[in-house]
Amino acid sequence: MTARRETFFLPYSAGTGEWRQRGQDEGRCNLWQIIPDIHGDNDRLERSLAMAKDARSAFLGDFIDASEKVTAPDDAAVLRRIRTLVENEGAVAVMGNHELNAILYHRRGTDGHPLRKRSDKNAAQHASFLARFGTETPEALDWTDWFLTLPLWLDLGGLRLVHACWSDPHVALVAERRPDARLQAEDLEEIAQESSAFGRAVKTLVSGPEAQLPAGASFLDFGRHRREEVRLAWWRSDARTWRGAVLSVPDPSELPDALLPGDIQATIYPDDAAPVLVGHYKMAGLPELEAANAACLDYPSSPCVYHWRGEPQLLGSNLLIL
Incomplete structure (x- = not known):
């Protein structure tokens, strides 16, 4: 499959600091369904998609690497479904830390060693992906190539999406090099080493501060x-x-x-900034909006989605539990 790099909203202009929408896409979607971390749980993915109705789907990353609580992990089914939605059916998605970790796990640096250590701990976190695709196999590399096509953040024309943390300084720093928010292969070694401000900024966006x-x-x-x-x-x-x-x-x-x-x-998100939704944090209890303009949707024991209709502030009535 050839990955398509269409983005409905240009993420960021490093020169002006402005967010810009493609004119050809204006008004194309009045409802987005925001779907947080799936982690190889195909049943959860299908239940989430069943709630979409006429909404276009937007994924917050972490498609892979099931936890022990997922009874029938299927990273392959999850990835095929999401990739088809993104490439053929108008969905969008951002990169999560598990996608970035997988990219690094299956690639080597200039010293010939994997960019992410293949320790017992890291292998255990990546187990469901490894069980299906193996290590550094053609399939694993194909999927991680696709992960590299995912932007680190998106703006849907009034709603910001990022996997773990929206930080204007970190977004601006990454956008100076990658204004489309997409990493390139030549970035990976410094990200793995966290040896530069750029590498550390990427880690903050996908893993949080x-x-x-x-x-x-x-x-x-x-x-x-x-x-x-x-x-x-x-x-x-x-x-x-x-x-x-x-x-x-x-x-x-x-x-x-x-x-x-x-x-x-x-680092605390300003209360007058545009609304932003994230995943990543494995929150306990029932889903809730802790602020009017920023929320985490990752509640593994009570999975949820958010339906965004263009509202300038997040609404509890649009936070839906599966």
């Missing part, structure tokens, strides 16, 4: 490992303290009840 806690502060994670870095819920525009801005901390009272430093506060 983390922050070092103040000196002496730490917490026990869900695996009872003590950590000194935290993941940030950057979409919580009202977050002002460490306890209010973190994710995946079992007991936030372990953290300082102190204001965020200015550089970290600057």
